[in-house]
Amino acid sequence: MTLSDWFAKRKKQQLSINVGEIPLTDSEIKKLWKKCNYCEKNIQTKELEQNQDVCPFCDYHFRVGVKERVKYLLDENSFEEINKDILPLDPLEFTDSMPYKQRQEEALEKSSLNEAIITGFGKINDSCAGVSFMDFSYMGGSMGSVVGEKQTRLIEECIKRKLPLITISSSGGARMQEGILSLMQMAKTSCALGRMHEAKLLYISVLAEPTFGGVTASYGMLGDVIIAEKDARIGFAGRRVIEQTIRQKLPADFQTAQYLLKYGQVDMISHRHELKNTLSKLINIHAHRN
Amino acid sequence: MNKTAPMEFEKPLYTIETKIDELKKLSTETGIDLNDQIETLVKQAEEYKQQLYINLKPSQKVQIARHSKRPTFKTYVSLITDEWMELHGDRHGTDDRAIIGGLAVIKGRPVMLIGTQKGNSTRENLESNFGMPHPEGYRKALRLFYHANKFKLPIVTIIDTPGAYPGIMAEQTGQGEAIAFNLREMSNLTVPSISIVTGEGCSGGALGLAVSNRVYLLEHAYYTVISPEGCASILFRDAEKASEAADALRLTADDLLRLGVIEGMIKEPLGGAHNDPELTARNILNTIVSSLDELEKLSPEEIKEQKYNRFRRQGQIA
Numbered sequence: 001m002t003l004s005d006w007f008a009k010r011k012k013q014q015l016s017i018n019v020g021e022i023p024l025t026d027s028e029i030k031k032l033w034k035k036c037n038y039c040e041k042n043i044q045t046k047e048l049e050q051n052q053d054v055c056p057f058c059d060y061h062f063r064v065g066v067k068e069r070v071k072y073l074l075d076e077n078s079f080e081e082i083n084k085d086i087l088p089l090d091p092l093e094f095t096d097s098m099p100y101k102q103r104q105e106e107a108l109e110k111s112s113l114n115e116a117i118i119t120g121f122g123k124i125n126d127s128c129a130g131v132s133f134m135d136f137s138y139m140g141g142s143m144g145s146v147v148g149e150k151q152t153r154l155i156e157e158c159i160k161r162k163l164p165l166i167t168i169s170s171s172g173g174a175r176m177q178e179g180i181l182s183l184m185q186m187a188k189t190s191c192a193l194g195r196m197h198e199a200k201l202l203y204i205s206v207l208a209e210p211t212f213g214g215v216t217a218s219y220g221m222l223g224d225v226i227i228a229e230k231d232a233r234i235g236f237a238g239r240r241v242i243e244q245t246i247r248q249k250l251p252a253d254f255q256t257a258q259y260l261l262k263y264g265q266v267d268m269i270s271h272r273h274e275l276k277n278t279l280s281k282l283i284n285i286h287a288h289r290n
Numbered sequence: 291m292n293k294t295a296p297m298e299f300e301k302p303l304y305t306i307e308t309k310i311d312e313l314k315k316l317s318t319e320t321g322i323d324l325n326d327q328i329e330t331l332v333k334q335a336e337e338y339k340q341q342l343y344i345n346l347k348p349s350q351k352v353q354i355a356r357h358s359k360r361p362t363f364k365t366y367v368s369l370i371t372d373e374w375m376e377l378h379g380d381r382h383g384t385d386d387r388a389i390i391g392g393l394a395v396i397k398g399r400p401v402m403l404i405g406t407q408k409g410n411s412t413r414e415n416l417e418s419n420f421g422m423p424h425p426e427g428y429r430k431a432l433r434l435f436y437h438a439n440k441f442k443l444p445i446v447t448i449i450d451t452p453g454a455y456p457g458i459m460a461e462q463t464g465q466g467e468a469i470a471f472n473l474r475e476m477s478n479l480t481v482p483s484i485s486i487v488t489g490e491g492c493s494g495g496a497l498g499l500a501v502s503n504r505v506y507l508l509e510h511a512y513y514t515v516i517s518p519e520g521c522a523s524i525l526f527r528d529a530e531k532a533s534e535a536a537d538a539l540r541l542t543a544d545d546l547l548r549l550g551v552i553e554g555m556i557k558e559p560l561g562g563a564h565n566d567p568e569l570t571a572r573n574i575l576n577t578i579v580s581s582l583d584e585l586e587k588l589s590p591e592e593i594k595e596q597k598y599n600r601f602r603r604q605g606q607i608a
Contacts, residue, residue: 091549091606092540096525145605152602174493174515176525179539180551183515184604186494187501190473191601198478214515216466217454217494222474236466236494237456241520245456255461263462 052272061231066118066133078123088146100177111137115146119154125280130158130165141171144178148185155192164202173213186218202286207234228257228266297353306335349533354510355489359564363405369571386427388419391434402438405448422455425468444482447499450489469498476501480590484581487511507543509558514541
């Protein structure tokens with residue numbers, strides 16, 4: 001080996017070593033891999049997406065963002081969003097550990113959404129329906145004035161267009177930062193559903209992980225048919241509040257989709273892969289009379 | 291005068307009042323004329339009292355709203371009705387004692403009167419579950435709403451609840467569904483309805499009886515999406531910060547009027563309803579009568595329409 005060969009080899013080695021050793025940043029790893037909350041196996045993000053955010057190993061259902069929901073549930077390019085530019089205010093000038101305005105900005109950055117819900121119309125296996133999807137990543141999917149207003153306008157529009165309504169809930173409940181006005185959204189949306197009920201239009205409520213509080217106690221539980229998505233936890237009061245009140249340990253399956261089915265609170269549980277077909281069947285069966 | 295134990299913020303006033311009592315006693319026992327001193331103190335107490343109850347902080351109002359001697363629904367029933375017949379049960383196996391309802395005659399007018407019941411003693415509180423209804427209570431109320439609608443009786447609901455009960459059974463039998471269903475069904479009723487929050491109006495548990503044509507609050511009552519304690523422990527991560535949370539939540543009658551959530555505030559006697567339940571009841575009665583007089587001018591369709599629009603405009607958006 002000549003000296004120049006030796007240098008060349010060393011350079012090559014160094015290069016390959018360097019290339020191999022550049023560590024991925026945490027955020028890059030997170031983008032490529034996701035750990036299952038349930039079986040703790042690492043799953044390639046791409047694979048997870050192809051499997052509709054369901055763990056390919058143990059079937060655990062991850063929380064789904066609204067953009068994915070649109071993809072998983074609606075026919076391609078059929079979604080027509082309405083009222084997307086309604087933005088939250090700060091009517092109470094609310095500040096806890098940080099001002100509500102700042103929380104809104106952080107939520108926008110974190111979720112790339114301007115609120116916790118998107119609403120509109122779309123096709124499910126060629127059937128038209130009003131649809132709303134909630135996103136937990138925007139302030140825990142909480143319902144404030146904007147969620148209530150968008151939901152209500154959607155219901156009113158469904159009545160006008162004589163179309164069925166499907167809502168997918170994923171929410172910690174009412175948004176405390178808007179105080180009493182959040183509570184009033186429960187009444188507002190329920191009043192609109194009262195009109196929809198009298199118009200004899202189909203409303204299917206899908207409860208996804210998690211659905212609690214003010215959403216459960218309003219449109220969440222008002223579906224003509226109520227579907228719990230697999231692995232969703234659903235309830236009125238939070239687990240911690242109940243434990244503190246009754247001072248006893250709660251059963252392991254408490255407030256799971258199975259638990260709600262057992263106690264007659266939901267019509268069925270749906271696997272995410274089946275959800276679209278289930279919804280389309282329900283729409284077709286109820287459209288039969290027309 | 292209020293002989294119950296003073297609340298923390300009332301203690302300075304209580305000290306002056308105790309002193310007045312002592313001086314009066316001393317004066318009678320010894321025959322010494324202390325009228326001047328007593329009069330000065332009485333005047334001082336009066337001034338202090340006026341200031342104290344006009345400038346109450348939200349957290350202090352919350353204390354008054356929760357006062358152990360605050361008049362309960364049953365007290366108001368006995369003070370505002372000419373006749374009262376309780377109607378029991380949800381017809382599905384339960385008679386929730388946290389929600390009581392029945393037929394009543396108020397100033398000659400038959401109404402359906404429904405309210406949440408708290409107790410003034412431990413025994414009463416246990417019986418009524420501290421005013422926290424189960425789903426069965428909301429379903430009993432619903433049965434009575436339907437009854438009222440069928441027989442064209444106006445509905446009056448009186449609300450004082452720390453919230454719907456958070457428990458295992460309540461979840462199993464559908465607390466969320468029971469409240470949600472009441473919200474929807476109340477909106478479709480065609481008889482005039484009014485709701486009055488007389489103490490605590492906490493969250494969905496209160497709203498489940500309050501989708502009415504008009505909603506009023508007693509002066510020191512509060513109405514909120516979550517209790518100040520709950521809000522403090524979740525958002526402020528410290529249950530001790532309930533007083534700050536009470537400020538932030540805008541839960542007083544003045545705030546609610548400003549936010550357009552209620553139609554009006556009903557005056558309480560100085561120091562709170564427990565100081566003069568009769569006067570408080572008279573004020574409530576006047577509000578019920580004048581509201582129903584006005585609402586009864588509307589047709590059944592207009593009643594529904596007014597209610598829809600009333601709730602439709604709630605909230606603030608950009």
